[in-house]
Amino acid sequence: MQTSTSKRGKKDDRPLKLRLLERAKEAGFDAVRITKPDAVPQAQPRLADWLSKDRHGEMAWMAETAERRSSPDALWPDARSVIMLAMNYGPDENPLALLEARDRAAISVYAKNRDYHDLVKSRLKQVARWLAETTGEQVKVFVDTAPVMEKPLAQAAGIGWQGKHTNLVSRDFGSWLFLGSIFTTLELDADEPHDDRCGDCHRCLDICPTKAFPAPYELDARRCISYLTIENKDHIPREFRKPIGNRIYGCDDCLAVCPWNKFAQTAREIALQPRDDLRAPTLAELASFDDAAFRAYFSGSPVKRIGRDRFTRNVLIAIGNSGDATLVGIVREHLADASPLVRAMAVWALGELARDEARGLASAALAREEDEAVIGEWRAVE
Structure with missing residues (x-):
């Protein structure tokens, strides 16, 4: 011993x-x-x-x-x-509740x-x-x-x-x-494995907005909102934009709906408890970040790893889903952004919030745009 x-x-x-x-x-x-x-x-x-x-x-x-x-x-x-x-x-609160506040950004609990x-x-x-x-x-x-x-x-x-x-x-x-x-390299006695306690429950599968589970215990990451908003470096496919809602970084739906959460406990580590300014930030505030502001705001946070362009792409999708016409001015400001990821989603968001305005701008925008993905977004609103 x-x-x-x-x-x-x-x-x-x-x-x-x-x-x-x-x-x-x-x-x-x-x-x-x-x-x-x-x-x-x-x-x-x-x-x-x-x-x-x-x-x-x-x-x-x-x-x-x-x-x-x-x-x-x-x-x-x-x-x-x-x-x-x-x-x-x-x-310390239900992550699903924030999904109803469409002018706010839902960031994954972690x-x-x-x-x-x-x-x-x-x-x-x-x-x-x-x-x-x-x-x-x-x-x-x-x-x-x-x-x-x-x-x-x-x-x-x-x-x-x-x-x-x-x-x-x-x-x-x-x-x-x-x-x-x-x-x-130490030999230690192994503990007993845990048995599966899911039973007949399939709430986590049913709630997924993008149907990312082909079958129980199987995940297609390509359809998962966490993958799409974090790992995916490209444009987010059109079929997933509406289901994303206001989720700008990750998705907690399948986790939050699990009935075993009735035994869950609030994190005791202060560093794992939500920052007050990240509980329900406004889309308007988050859309205003340049690279320096983005890095400062998310200093120490995993969100910082995706970079300002992917982050703003996600925020613009949430704005397009918000139904809030007061955000059109913010969308407009991103139509000439240096990043094609941002420009493309600004066009999509404008089409969602102010279709007639988007159509009116399309011809002139197409004449000067060189990125194929952004061109495709403009043509979609013509």
Whole structure:
């Protein structure tokens, strides 16, 4: 049995697993369970099937890292145990309520404060450092930017189960958990996997605005609003613009509707609680950002990663869906934007809010526009 010295200098002879759990809780994690690197053999064929159907869209890195992603053994052959850790980011209000306020912007719950990648990784390092110092074994930490199948591993470890919306569901925290992992050369006893508790429920599938679930437990990212507004670097296809509504960064619908959320808890980490100015910002304010203002406003937020142009593209779609004619002046200002992504959606938004005005401007705009996508938007409103 490994022992360590407590803060008071006394030897701690309690079981290592108990001390590990205590350290993780002290670091801010709400759930900690252990599994083995070979615990998810079904991950490889499922990932291969998903990729073969091109359901990853433009996320080329999913295919490039498929071998390492589908097998922790391939990622680090020396690993003997995988410690899965989860941090609760439960909201203090229903995210679906904001969808009715069409002059406001709906930002996914996880993105309303600090970038969780930084927060979770720093806490993982704290726990991993203690484990390495205590046992002398090697450790590596991973958050979801690494090629790790975190959700299947979390289910194998017993933290929760992958619901029909493909996200992890917990009996204690609903659908609101960030995941991280510590791989180690240390041999630890594995916990029991979690069974599926979705039953006959299919609320998460029914609520999806863009029908992104071909079947239960299957996601077509190309139709997912989170993918479209975040990962997609191109113009958002016309068929998805109306369903996007006022969701300008991500989508929480399938998470928020899960009945297991009745047991969810509000995030205890202040850094994971919503910034007041991101709870329900106005579309008018967000549409006014130049690059510098955008970066300043979203400093420390994951929203910053998509850049001002993609962000403004999303905001203009929300404006086009708002039905608010008072926003036409703001749309007009973006018709000559330097970014084709922005110009194209400004044309679309103008067509939605002031069709006659858009038609009146189309001929002159077409004469000077060089971008094919923007030309296509102008022709659509002629």
